[in-house]
Amino acid sequence: MSLKLPVAILALSLSCVSACIPANAEETSPAKFKKQTLTNIYYADGINAGDINNDGDVDVVCGPFWYAGPDFKATHEFYKAVPLPPEASPSNSMFTFLHDWSGDGWLDILVLGRVHLHQAFWYENPAKSNSPWKKHFAFERVKGESPTLVDVNGDGRPELLAHWENEWGFISPDESDPKLPWKFYGVGHQQDWPQFYHGQGVGDINSDGRIDIILNDGWYEQPESEPFRSAWAFHQGSLTGSRGGAQIFVDDIDNDGDADLVSSLHAHEWGLSWFEQIQAPSDDTSTVTKLGDTIFLNHQLMGTREEEKQYGVAFSQPHALEIHDLNGDGRKDIIVGKRVWAHGPKGDVEPMGTPVVYWFEATTRNGKPTFLPHLIDNKSGVGTQIMVKDLNQDGKPDVLTASKLGAFVFLNELVE
16 A cells, blocks of 8 residues: 555645754765665654565565565555654654564564553564454553563574563563463562663673673573573663663674673763673773673763764764674674654754764774764654664665654665
8 A cells, every 4th residue: 555645744744854853954975875765754763674575675664664675665554554743752653573473474563652652563464465464462561662572592482672560571472372462471570660761682791692681770690491480680780870771782892702782871861882891890980880790891982962072973862773784894883863852842952953873883993992983864863763684685784764754774885
């Protein structure tokens, strides 16, 4: 089904979009990314990609539509499309995840809305038929601002990281029938976690070969067996010393054999860092943070507007990020942007700031790892989910973002 909107609605949406962008913002792409706008209407804050129709091409999914690859011009609606006012925050599509939950060989779509307003639903791919996508209830609320889909125990069935009833854990389908309501598996240590929790991710933080849960306030260590039946040891601390950012990623950035972390510092204010895992406290204790007995050295990459000259860039509200090797040098870079109007045109810090997307290139300076910022785009921004995927299958990972300005893909032309 192609997208057709009443002229009045389209005009209103475009006027709101224009209001989001400062008058001095000029569309540029100095970092060799070819921009394609999928829509300039606000439907969603999350985006993903996969082969929806099993034709061998990668498709893009954002809000109520999937866009058929390889050119993403054919638009298909899988639930009712309703344009949203950018100045408000009503979106029922904050995150999109893809997996074959029905087990029929076709990718299905999981859509997560706002944590305090919307239930989670997954939509069953009709495969070769022209039937409507069947909507299935998944879970009542997926709490936490950066849910992650990950296969915790390696059985081929991914789980969703979230918290529920004061406990962190994983949401996954009923093994007997994915069309039944999904179940929550807690990892213990109940605490009054805020539903709008900022700063969460997964990865092997202690190098034991098992996936752990990493939060802004500590990390949960996966036990040796029965991860969905056993309590996970909790190592409390404070990663950022602030409210917490968005997604947290694990990577051995300095190539010394242990797990380092990447995170924004405050999703609605300022800051981006990588955290080096070290064995002993640094002489500069102001840069040291601890999660339990695990010690990290904070290497800040971006700060406030007053620190823009020091770091080479400053933008507020880094509410979505990803790590991926964009330039093919074997090192994972950081992809991050400014969230557009998370709480309207007067909310948060610098709501009218330029809606940028950046990649921070992993490199070495004075013999030590660091990240250099490069602008991808300054007329799009992010919502709550950035995706990196090789859309045109040329061997180079591309960048996808969705925000209140629409949905966008940036084809990677960094390497000739």
